[in-house]
Amino acid sequence: MSAAEQLLPATSVGTEPLFAVRDLTRLYGPEKGCQGVSFELYPGEVLGIVGESGSGKSTLLSLLCGRCPPDRGSVQYRDGAGDWLDLYAASEAERRTLLRTEWGFVEQNPRDGLRMGVSAGANIGERLMAQGVRHYGQLRAAGLDWLQQVEIDPARIDDLPRTFSGGMQQRLQIARNLVSSPKLVFMDEPTGGLDVSVQARLLDLLRGLVRELDLAVVIVTHDLAVARLLADRLMVMRRSRVVESGLTDQILDDPQHPYTQLLVSSVLQP
Amino acid sequence: MNTLIEVRDLAKTFTLHQQHGVSLQVLRGLSFTVAAGECLVLHGQSGAGKSTLLRTLYGNYLPAGGSIRIRHAGDWLELVGAEPRQVLAVRRQTLGYVSQFLRVIPRVPALEVVMEPALARGWSRADAEARAKALLTRLNIPERLWQLAPGTFSGGEQQRVNLARGFMVSWPVMLLDEPTASLDEANARVVLELIDDAKAAGSALIGIFHDRAIREAVADRYLDMTQEDLAHAS
Amino acid sequence: MNAQAIPASDAGYNFAYLDEQTKRMIRRALLKAVAIPGYQVPFGGREMPLPYGWGTGGMQLTAAILGADDVLKVIDQGADDTTNAVSIRRFFARTAGVATTERTPAATVIQTRHRIPETPLAAGQIMVYQVPIPEPLRFIEPSETETRTMHALGDYGVMHVKLYEDIATFGHIATSYAYPVTVDGRYVMDPSPIPKFDNPKLDRSPALMLFGAGREKRLYAVPPYTRVVSLDFEDHPFQIQQWEQCCAICGSGDSYLDELIVDDAGSKQFVCSDTDYCAQRAQQQESRP
Numbered sequence: 128m129s130a131a132e133q134l135l136p137a138t139s140v141g142t143e144p145l146f147a148v149r150d151l152t153r154l155y156g157p158e159k160g161c162q163g164v165s166f167e168l169y170p171g172e173v174l175g176i177v178g179e180s181g182s183g184k185s186t187l188l189s190l191l192c193g194r195c196p197p198d199r200g201s202v203q204y205r206d207g208a209g210d211w212l213d214l215y216a217a218s219e220a221e222r223r224t225l226l227r228t229e230w231g232f233v234e235q236n237p238r239d240g241l242r243m244g245v246s247a248g249a250n251i252g253e254r255l256m257a258q259g260v261r262h263y264g265q266l267r268a269a270g271l272d273w274l275q276q277v278e279i280d281p282a283r284i285d286d287l288p289r290t291f292s293g294g295m296q297q298r299l300q301i302a303r304n305l306v307s308s309p310k311l312v313f314m315d316e317p318t319g320g321l322d323v324s325v326q327a328r329l330l331d332l333l334r335g336l337v338r339e340l341d342l343a344v345v346i347v348t349h350d351l352a353v354a355r356l357l358a359d360r361l362m363v364m365r366r367s368r369v370v371e372s373g374l375t376d377q378i379l380d381d382p383q384h385p386y387t388q389l390l391v392s393s394v395l396q397p
Numbered sequence: 398m399n400t401l402i403e404v405r406d407l408a409k410t411f412t413l414h415q416q417h418g419v420s421l422q423v424l425r426g427l428s429f430t431v432a433a434g435e436c437l438v439l440h441g442q443s444g445a446g447k448s449t450l451l452r453t454l455y456g457n458y459l460p461a462g463g464s465i466r467i468r469h470a471g472d473w474l475e476l477v478g479a480e481p482r483q484v485l486a487v488r489r490q491t492l493g494y495v496s497q498f499l500r501v502i503p504r505v506p507a508l509e510v511v512m513e514p515a516l517a518r519g520w521s522r523a524d525a526e527a528r529a530k531a532l533l534t535r536l537n538i539p540e541r542l543w544q545l546a547p548g549t550f551s552g553g554e555q556q557r558v559n560l561a562r563g564f565m566v567s568w569p570v571m572l573l574d575e576p577t578a579s580l581d582e583a584n585a586r587v588v589l590e591l592i593d594d595a596k597a598a599g600s601a602l603i604g605i606f607h608d609r610a611i612r613e614a615v616a617d618r619y620l621d622m623t624q625e626d627l628a629h630a631s
Numbered sequence: 632m633n634a635q636a637i638p639a640s641d642a643g644y645n646f647a648y649l650d651e652q653t654k655r656m657i658r659r660a661l662l663k664a665v666a667i668p669g670y671q672v673p674f675g676g677r678e679m680p681l682p683y684g685w686g687t688g689g690m691q692l693t694a695a696i697l698g699a700d701d702v703l704k705v706i707d708q709g710a711d712d713t714t715n716a717v718s719i720r721r722f723f724a725r726t727a728g729v730a731t732t733e734r735t736p737a738a739t740v741i742q743t744r745h746r747i748p749e750t751p752l753a754a755g756q757i758m759v760y761q762v763p764i765p766e767p768l769r770f771i772e773p774s775e776t777e778t779r780t781m782h783a784l785g786d787y788g789v790m791h792v793k794l795y796e797d798i799a800t801f802g803h804i805a806t807s808y809a810y811p812v813t814v815d816g817r818y819v820m821d822p823s824p825i826p827k828f829d830n831p832k833l834d835r836s837p838a839l840m841l842f843g844a845g846r847e848k849r850l851y852a853v854p855p856y857t858r859v860v861s862l863d864f865e866d867h868p869f870q871i872q873q874w875e876q877c878c879a880i881c882g883s884g885d886s887y888l889d890e891l892i893v894d895d896a897g898s899k900q901f902v903c904s905d906t907d908y909c910a911q912r913a914q915q916q917e918s919r920p
Binding site for chain 1: 411412413414415452456457458459482484485503504516517
């Protein structure tokens with residue numbers, strides 16, 4: 128048995144967090160928005176945020192990714208050079224650079240995350256062009272490579288995204304984000320609008336890419352099956368607060384908080 | 398003795414908030430240790446909390462109190478209250494769990510399912526594939542099924558795919574939840590061999606086995622869980 | 632030579648039509664534009680006695696910089712004798728009483744639509760461009776707030792998306808006019824709908840370049856001797872248009888040519904789009920023994 132055994136240190140266990148969130152709060156009204164959220168995320172770790180509509184998941188996500196300044200609290204990111212960057216103390220320019228280099232954002236609706244008026248290849252190449260790649264041949268090669276990685280026929284590189292199916296658009300959006308080799312990717316209900324059969328394919332693809340690229344991911348979903356498949360750990364939100372957090376299978380198989388128990392027991396299990 | 402896992406005063410309670418907050422105490426004051434090369438078999442009737450104990454040890458259930466310490470990466474690590482990523486690291490490197498049920502992931506072929514624990518440890522694909530194929534062959538999964546997702550397999554085939562996955566890499570500590578239940582004699586014998594291999598390689602095993610013959614073949618010690626008040630290692 | 636009879640200036644208008652306050656406001660905006668090459672400065676555009684799209688932006692700039700002893704040339708598609716060019720020339724002759732010319736070297740101010748003269752410009756000359764859409768990022772980003780932020784942050788990746796699409800679709804960069812440029816290594820600028828043939832003439836030109844968009848109420852500038860670089864890819868470098876033919880009138884082999892259909896059979900001729908340049912060359916050839 129030990130012949131093939133190679134006890135390498137597991138790649139996913141970082142010694143220092145990649146992302147640190149302290150007391151993050153933004154309220155639009157009593158218990159509307161999110162409040163008092165703190166956590167750390169390590170390289171390669173996948174954090175799922177679950178809860179019903181209106182629980183504050185989406186607010187939290189936009190606070191985390193720099194789209195909306197918090198009332199209180201901080202978001203810090205350790206960049207490629209190992210320096211900590213305070214997201215909301217940084218300049219708009221630094222935030223934007225981060226969002227198109229070391230970060231990615233996969234929108235629920237691919238129309239929000241893609242440029243529908245330009246070809247699939249241009250969608251994939253845009254981040255590289257923004258980073259200063261000025262070689263058409265390289266952009267083309269990256270486009271073909273990523274289409275293959277997300278299981279889209281490379282022959283469709285010059286087609287407009289609007290000629291793609293919903294599942295293909297979502298995979299194209301993922302390629303568009305991953306082309307810059309990000310370390311941290313935010314996902315907002317990435318399988319939300321898709322048929323179940325298409326969902327499975329996308330989830331499988333995401334699982335593989337997350338492990339292969341050692342991505343840290345924050346994924347917002349109301350689908351507990353998606354959470355179980357993708358997330359290492361979960362935060363359960365209800366009325367703007369995190370009511371429970373921990374290992375994904377522990378939260379789903381042995382929920383402690385009354386609300387989590389209700390949430391888990393409400394799901395139909397096929 | 399080279400102790401690999403040490404459990405002290407472990408308790409597990411389920412509070413069912415959806416059912417008027419009724420509280421069930423399933424484990425209480427449980428203490429034992431298991432050493433390298435040793436197999437501890439949990440003993441007790443159905444409902445005594447054997448599976449609950451395994452799941453609590455694995456971190457799948459949240460303990461209500463006590464301590465679970467495990468030798469991980471050369472150090473003792475307390476699992477009760479550990480960070481999720483620590484638990485995941487322990488599950489990747491140190492603590493294996495083999496049940497009779499396979500959690501099927503859509504679209505992932507059987508071969509990949511089996512290889513996954515090795516790939517997570519950073520094995521090369523070639524090494525992982527060689528061992529996975531050897532295991533699937535040993536457990537009599539026909540080669541034509543290897544590239545198919547196990548969702549459509551029979552219950553027995555799924556169980557054997559899961560066993561191959563469980564024995565894919567060597568675990569310092571292994572939890573076995575009725576791995577041989579409903580297997581035919583030939584396959585059960587293979588599992589026995591795999592368990593013996595693991596013991597010989599220095600794994601500490603904790604298991605539940607309903608079949609008396611198998612239980613007697615693998616057990617070094619028993620943990621009696623029938624009288625919960627007096628629960629202790631015999 | 633080409634100097635026209637100057638119509639008597641109309642005393643009923645303020646000098647160059649616009650009132651002095653408006654001209655001062657536009658000059659202040661122009662100073663800012665010159666100080667920040669390629670940056671779009673908003674200005675309080677006025678109603679002009681002709682519709683948007685006919686050069687109202689360029690005319691307001693010309694009105695603001697014109698002095699009594701300036702000599703004005705106006706071209707449209709390279710020609711001095713088209714309706715738009717003639718009208719604007721006469722407009723300023725009448726409202727400002729300035730001299731006008733068709734000769735490029737004789738002009739101090741040249742208002743243009745679509746072309747930069749072939750005759751090299753000299754220090755002291757001012758080019759005024761009529762601009763329909765001043766924002767080079769507009770094709771991909773409809774929000775003004777967002778395009779301003781993109782300019783502020785130098786966030787210009789999307790400009791190459793357009794060029795990428797060209798190559799993917801046509802095999803080469805097919806954008807042939809309003810071809811985007813980087814000014815002084817900082818701002819990306821729309822050089823107005825001049826053919827990309829004229830882009831190299833912007834680079835380090837001794838003349839001052841002023842751009843005015845009447846409908847959008849934006850102006851911008853390229854000061855003399857400023858670096859102006861056309862965007863491109865390393866493996867698809869910027870190239871200007873080329874013709875196999877020479878001008879049918881003056882025989883020029885290196886000017887921008889217009890294609891003319893000369894009879895009902897569809898026979899084609901290629902002639903210089905810059906009428907003054909063409910006429911000067913033809914005249915020189917005739918006078919030569």
